[in-house]
Amino acid sequence: MNAPAPCLIHNGEPVALSRVPRLSWADFRETVLQACEREGRVAALFGQPLSDDTLRLWAVLAHDDTGQLQLGYTEVGDAYPSLTPACPQTHWFEREIAEQWGVKPEGHPWLKPLRFHPSHRSGKDAWDRAAEVAIEPCVTDFFRVEGDEIHEVAVGPVHAGIIEPGHFRFQCHGEHVFHLEIALGYQHRGIERALVGGPNGRTLPYMETLAGDTTIGHTLAYCEAVEALARCSVPARAQVLRTVALELERLANHTGDLGALANDVGYQPTASFCGRIRGDFLNMTALLCGNRFGRGFVRPGGVLFDLEESRRADLLQRLTAAAADTANAVNLLWNTSSVRARFENTGWLSRDHALALGLVGVAARASGVERDVRAQFPSGHYRFAQIHVSGDAAGNVFARAYVRWQEIQRSLAFLQEQLRHLPATPLQTTPGALATESVVVTLSEGWRGEICHVVLTDPAGRWAHYKVVDPSFHNWMGLALALRDQQISDFPLCNKSFNLSYCGHDL
Amino acid sequence: MLKVLLARAHQGYRTVAYPAAPPTLPDRLRGRPHLDPTKCPPGCQACVEVCPTAALKIVAGKPQLDLGRCLFCPECERACPHGALHFTPDARLATSHRAALHFDGRELELARALDEQSRKLFGRSLKLRQVSAGGCNACEADLNVLTTVVFDLSRFGIRFVAAPRHADGLVITGPVTRNMRLALQKTWAAVPPPKLVIAVGACAISGGPFAGHAEQHDGVESVLPVDLFIPGCPPHPITILDGLLRLLGRLTPASPGKEIS
Known part of the structure; x- marks a missing residue:
């Protein structure tokens, strides 16, 4: 058949x-x-x-x-x-x-828990654990390398910096890392389970905090799902303002990452400058909606805040200044041979591996895989305004840094172009009833990569099931592979070059 | 080297004048709310109905807003047809007690300075260890930003340190997930006394949008006693800085933006 x-x-x-x-x-x-x-x-x-x-x-x-x-x-x-x-x-x-x-x-070769919570179906457990046995985070069988002078290094969940929790287990011979295993789940807040039966008053706060540094990316994927199910057409001005917010989120995070990468190789000038410029971009989002992370801005049917003429001019002016400051700060990296050497000699991930693992976003593009939702699965205003896909084939820390720099420049140019003229339409429409017994998939290109929301509705038009895939879910394994045959001291640099989300993964 | 020096000249001096001068804040910032109960008609529940975290209550016909639960989202302000409630760009919000966050429109009882002995110990040198216990990385990001040249936290003698053993206290974000509870307790045990706990953000104070979920503990107070509550989702960096300075007695309660010493 x-x-x-x-x-x-x-x-x-x-x-x-x-x-x-x-x-x-x-x-x-x-x-x-x-x-x-x-x-x-x-x-x-x-x-x-x-x-x-x-x-x-x-x-x-x-x-x-x-x-x-x-x-x-x-x-x-x-x-x-x-x-x-x-x-x-x-x-x-x-x-x-x-x-x-x-x-x-x-027959799964590596069947271990991901987030360390009890099964959602009572009486069913893939590891046949008794219901009364408490599930402790990251208590599992870690892969171990045996041999003379092999040792294991365990890091986390609490790390040295201001960073989310996760556990990293290295199998080392001296400085040399044979294998890194990443165990997460510390950030699990039970969001997916709580979404079922929605939408309700909490749905938007959940979306805005799935991964708080990607508030716009996730909220956009959610709103586009609602709008698709309601067959609602978002006014053009709101569409443009949404892309403005999404690109500002990318600019803030990419700039911050380049500063953090500089910091991890001990190059203070760029670290210091970019740390500040990142805040300038966050402040531009706050200019738009009052919140540095874009909370309260994107809503089903449109956006809540306008960029009136004086604000538009202010934003353009700030973007011009930030563009000059960012170029000034970031170009120091490429002109400093010690930085280049550290970036170029660390953290390889081949194109084959990137494809086999299904990597997305900056990490995929830096391993020569051309993948960008904005170009390949465009939605909203990206259907009318194209943005070039950035890329580099080297697959190392340098490539992941350089792709970010390319994207910063392209996002800045894109915003300056889009902000020249805003369509004169309302900011919002009201979505009607949602299609019942339907499914919709929405993708948006967050700053880390592809965000995927899959929404299934029941006969009443409520969420029968809600699936969130943060780009980090695809990419954590990429970091594990990139650290093979590296020095353990390269981990912070390598980790920062991926800069994945813990809460976006743990949900 | 010359390029670095030229870049330094280009980037300029960027540290904010605060607390010597009032901070520059976005005009749309949703900071301290303004409540005007006289505008509330009897029986109106418009704001209560849209609040995602049940932070709003009508008590004896007057709205009361729990700033510890509030996400500072625009929903209530937009739902109120009478203009009885709106957010102002005033970033001063930190308090010493959970109860002080129950805001009814009267003056907010902002954080009090530590007692004299604690101020002697911490007033000019406070080392903090940050623990994210389910935080979404927004509170974490705006704590991190305090260490940039813009806020330059170390000019106040405040620093984030890598080890709990070097710390005078913990800054905790997130609702305290079930999976982080033990790690948080162990980190706390490793901090030598006397020690402080600072809860940053709606999640750390009340569980935020996750309140009631079985996967978390509705905030820090379920695990540790809290000395300073800094509300917001996330709090603006100035809100956090303002709270820290008040705790150390570096600001007088009555003259915001003015340093004592």
Whole structure:
């Protein structure tokens, strides 16, 4: 029997659940593997509980070449044959499915908890742990290297700086790192579970704090999902202002990262200057909406605050000044041979590895993988105003730094262009009732990379299931691989070059 | 080297004048709210209904806002048809007691200075260890920013240190997730007494948007006693700095923006 016709949709295109094919396990597996063989990738793979015995496994496969998203699902019981041995991209997703729903991906080579919480289905546990046994964070079997003079270094959850918690376990021979294992979950706040049954008053605060440094990116993905389900058209002025906020978020974080990278190689001038300029960008977001992280700005149907004429002129002026300051501060990096040497000789991740792991965002682009939602799956104003995809093939810390610098310059030019003229439309419309028994996938290019929200509605138009994939979810394994055969003292630099989110991962 | 010097000249001197002069804040900043209960018609619940964290209550016909729960979002202000409630750009919000955050429109009882003996110990040198216990990285970011040249925290003798054993206290962000509870307690145990606890942000004070979730503990007070509460989501860096300076007795309660010494 032939497999049903694939369900191909675009970013933000709602589709009735009845139109998504229910695949046999064999067809589901084949669909995922084939997509990944052809440089497609797994944007999301998650379980939706239908009953105590049945879990619906959803796959969202992204085809960067055609800008299409392929949807499909299958249904499994308490176990299914793991996809990970044939498709490493699914590694992290299958661990999540096992932990959340107590369903075993049999044959998974690295089946450990991700966030260290009890299963969401009582009586089901992928590790057959008794219900009364407390689950302690990061108490698990760590991979160990044995041998003469091999030692293990454990770092975290509390780190030396002002940074979120996570645990890093290094297998070392002297300074040399053979393997790094990353164990997270300390930041788990139970957001996905709390979203089911929404939207309600707390939904927007959840979105704004999924990863607080990506408030605009996640809130945008959420609002676009609501608007798609309500078939609501967002006024042009709001669309432009949303891109302004998203690019300001990128500018603040990229600039801060370049400063932090400089700090990690002991180069104080750029560290100091960029630390301040990052705040200048945050203040521009506060000029727009009163909050440095963009809270309270993006809402379903539009935005809450206008950029009236005087404010527009003020913002343009501040951008011009910040552009000069950033160039002045960042170019010092490229002109300093000691900085270049440290950046160039640290943290390689090959293109093959980046593809195999399904990396996204800056980390993928710095390993020669051209992936950018703004160009390949554009939504909102990006459909009308293009932004070049940045990239570098070297795959090292230098490449990840340099891609950020390219993106800073392009975002600045983009904003200066967009702010020249704002469409004269209202700021908001009111979305109506949400489509029932439907599914929508929204992607937005946050500063770390692709943010993916998958929203399923029930017969009343409430959330039957809400899946969030932060770019960090794809990329943490990339950091682990980039540290292989490096010096342990390179970890801070390497870590900062990825700068992944702990809470965005832990949800 | 010459390029570095030229860059230094280009970047200029960027440290804020605060506290010698009032801070420059965004005009749209949602800081200390202004409540005017005389404008509230009987029975009106418009603001209460839209508050995402149940921070608002109507008590005897008057609105009361728990600043420890408030996310300083624009929802209540927009929902109020009578103009009885709006946010002002006043960034002074830190208090010494949880109860002082129950704001009814009267003057806020801002943080009091530590007693004389503590001020002798910490007043000119305060070393803090930060612990994120479920924070979303916004409070963390705006704590980090205090160490940049803009706020230059070390000019007040305040520094963030790497080890709890070197610290005089903890600055805690996040609702205290179940998975961070033990690490937080261990970090606290490693700080030598006398020691302080500073809770930064709505999550650390009340659980914020996650209040009630089984995965967290509704804030720091469930685990440790708190000496300074700094509300916000996240608090503006000036709000945090203002709170720290008040705690150390470097500002008088009545003359904001003026240093004593």
